[in-house]
Amino acid sequence: MSKKKLYIACIGAGYVGGPTMSVIAKHCPEIDVEVVDVNKDRINAWNDSNLDNLPVYEPGLKEVIQKARGRNLFFTTDVKGAIERADIIFISVNTPTKVYGEGKGMAADLKYVELCTRQIAKYSNGDKIVVEKSTLPVRTAESIRRILEAEDSKHSFTVLSNPEFLAEGTAIDDLENADRVLIGSDETPFGLSALEKISSIYEHWLPKERVLKTNVWSSELSKLTANAMLAQRVSSINAISALCEQTGADVAEISHAIGMDSRIGSKFLNASVGFGGSCFQKDILNLTYLCRYFNLPEVAEYWEQVVKMNDYQKNRFANNIIKTLFNTVSGKKISFLGWAFKKDTNDTRESAAIYVADKLLQDRAEIHVYDPKVNSEQVIQDLLYLQKYRFVNNHDFESLPEEEVRDLVKVYNDPYSALKDAHAIAILTEWDEFKSYNWQEIYDNMHKPAFVFDGRNILTRTMMSKIGFKYQGIGSAEL
Numbered sequence: 001m002s003k004k005k006l007y008i009a010c011i012g013a014g015y016v017g018g019p020t021m022s023v024i025a026k027h028c029p030e031i032d033v034e035v036v037d038v039n040k041d042r043i044n045a046w047n048d049s050n051l052d053n054l055p056v057y058e059p060g061l062k063e064v065i066q067k068a069r070g071r072n073l074f075f076t077t078d079v080k081g082a083i084e085r086a087d088i089i090f091i092s093v094n095t096p097t098k099v100y101g102e103g104k105g106m107a108a109d110l111k112y113v114e115l116c117t118r119q120i121a122k123y124s125n126g127d128k129i130v131v132e133k134s135t136l137p138v139r140t141a142e143s144i145r146r147i148l149e150a151e152d153s154k155h156s157f158t159v160l161s162n163p164e165f166l167a168e169g170t171a172i173d174d175l176e177n178a179d180r181v182l183i184g185s186d187e188t189p190f191g192l193s194a195l196e197k198i199s200s201i202y203e204h205w206l207p208k209e210r211v212l213k214t215n216v217w218s219s220e221l222s223k224l225t226a227n228a229m230l231a232q233r234v235s236s237i238n239a240i241s242a243l244c245e246q247t248g249a250d251v252a253e254i255s256h257a258i259g260m261d262s263r264i265g266s267k268f269l270n271a272s273v274g275f276g277g278s279c280f281q282k283d284i285l286n287l288t289y290l291c292r293y294f295n296l297p298e299v300a301e302y303w304e305q306v307v308k309m310n311d312y313q314k315n316r317f318a319n320n321i322i323k324t325l326f327n328t329v330s331g332k333k334i335s336f337l338g339w340a341f342k343k344d345t346n347d348t349r350e351s352a353a354i355y356v357a358d359k360l361l362q363d364r365a366e367i368h369v370y371d372p373k374v375n376s377e378q379v380i381q382d383l384l385y386l387q388k389y390r391f392v393n394n395h396d397f398e399s400l401p402e403e404e405v406r407d408l409v410k411v412y413n414d415p416y417s418a419l420k421d422a423h424a425i426a427i428l429t430e431w432d433e434f435k436s437y438n439w440q441e442i443y444d445n446m447h448k449p450a451f452v453f454d455g456r457n458i459l460t461r462t463m464m465s466k467i468g469f470k471y472q473g474i475g476s477a478e479l
């Protein structure tokens, strides 16, 4: 008898679901992988014959899609059908910070997870393995199990945790060469057998030793802890950057010096305008909320400080621009190089650029933006969204009417037009192309003094000063 074909469904075709399932499909041609989403436009974009229109920009993604799509990788809005066909269902939906009600501004909003769990319960026509791929508060698997069991007792559901550690901009490489894959299961025969099934998928391309097996709660909490520790390193070095600027020490030299200590390690020590991305802030706020829930206020405060330090860094950067430009940026042209939260992605969620622009708009600056992968409407929508849900940052900020935002913020397809006649340039993302611009030409076309605020330390003071710029990086100052 021939072996039954394995079917995987993944609910959520976003930055995680799309790339993760594509890599699984690429390496497991004998498994059919269906990625489903309620967002029709997103699914259409995943199915677009022009691979430049994929909804997620990631180096190497196009090639993977080209290989697997239509063979054993499918993108669809047919949630019901995908659940029916699947043996294994990954939940990879968004888990943003709640913007309403209990836990507003802190807790993870699990409404999308709950909704798709109910869909799984409703449409399942047999036993299913349900895998948490989304980042979730510790003990969520218990709630998922309870919902599944309450809605349907005819079928058995095994719930596992398999958090994702990819970083945007390097997602394909992170998936292809993962440091480790983490799978949490309970110790029942069903749990252990499901764990082996999921492990065998990853073993198609990763050595067995890299697949770590833990209990479900450790797996869920490892994900929040990993993000908290990574973000904490960035906030720690950013805190030191402020001290460097007052003392003549150089934060890059400090990072290098301490990073050579193998106990500290050299990664994640780049001082910056502040971390962004959809996860660091939300996951730490979620961790903080959980600690308060479990009556651990000191632990909550410890982690919350990482986010506060990040807010401080973004604010400090914006305030420094205002102060240096003679205490007002009103009516001045401030050009932004970069809007994405890091290079090599089109994702702008929680990007430091949004916060810096928001602060400068309070003073009615004109913001002129160039980012190689971000379009005009995204920039405007990011600013309007922040104005609507500004809880973590200053509550006393003014929300500008949409027409005024559209009037003050302009987005360009070409960097030189964005930079022409600027009073100051702020570098918000570390795109490589910024380094190779003709900085002499840019200087010649700017108002003088020509200020550059390098929020990513990608240019060098010596080169910029030689041209004539008034250059300020993060964590170093000419005293």
Ligand SMILES: NC(=O)C1=CN([C@@H]2O[C@H](COP(=O)(O)OP(=O)(O)OC[C@H]3O[C@@H](n4cnc5c(N)ncnc54)[C@H](O)[C@@H]3O)[C@@H](O)[C@H]2O)C=CC1
Binding pocket: 011, 012, 013, 014, 015, 016, 017, 036, 037, 038, 039, 042, 079, 092, 093, 094, 095, 112, 113, 115, 116, 119, 133, 134, 135, 136, 164, 165, 166, 167, 168, 278, 279
């Ligand atoms: N973005 C990243 O780099 C990483 C994200 N994560 C975690 O992975 C999860 C997903 O993140 P992203 O992919 O960035 O989110 P995303 O927002 O890009 O994608 C989520 C998708 O789920 C869809 N969706 C929501 N509810 C649905 C439902 N009931 N049925 C069908 N589709 C539904 C949405 O329409 C959306 O397209 C989050 O928990 C996040 O914390 C983990 C590691 C890395």
Ligand SMILES: O=C(O)[C@H]1O[C@H](OP(=O)(O)OP(=O)(O)OC[C@H]2O[C@@H](n3ccc(=O)[nH]c3=O)[C@H](O)[C@@H]2O)[C@H](O)[C@@H](O)[C@@H]1O
Binding pocket: 135, 164, 165, 166, 167, 168, 169, 227, 230, 234, 267, 268, 269, 270, 271, 272, 273, 274, 275, 276, 277, 278, 279, 280, 341, 342
């Ligand atoms: O859960 C998630 O979403 C993911 O969050 C991060 O990945 P990501 O946010 O995509 O990108 P990072 O490379 O971690 O950068 C996050 C932010 O920190 C900033 N950063 C990073 C490193 C550094 O040294 N300095 C610094 O300012 C980046 O510019 C960026 O704004 C983690 O690195 C991933 O392991 C995790 O899976």
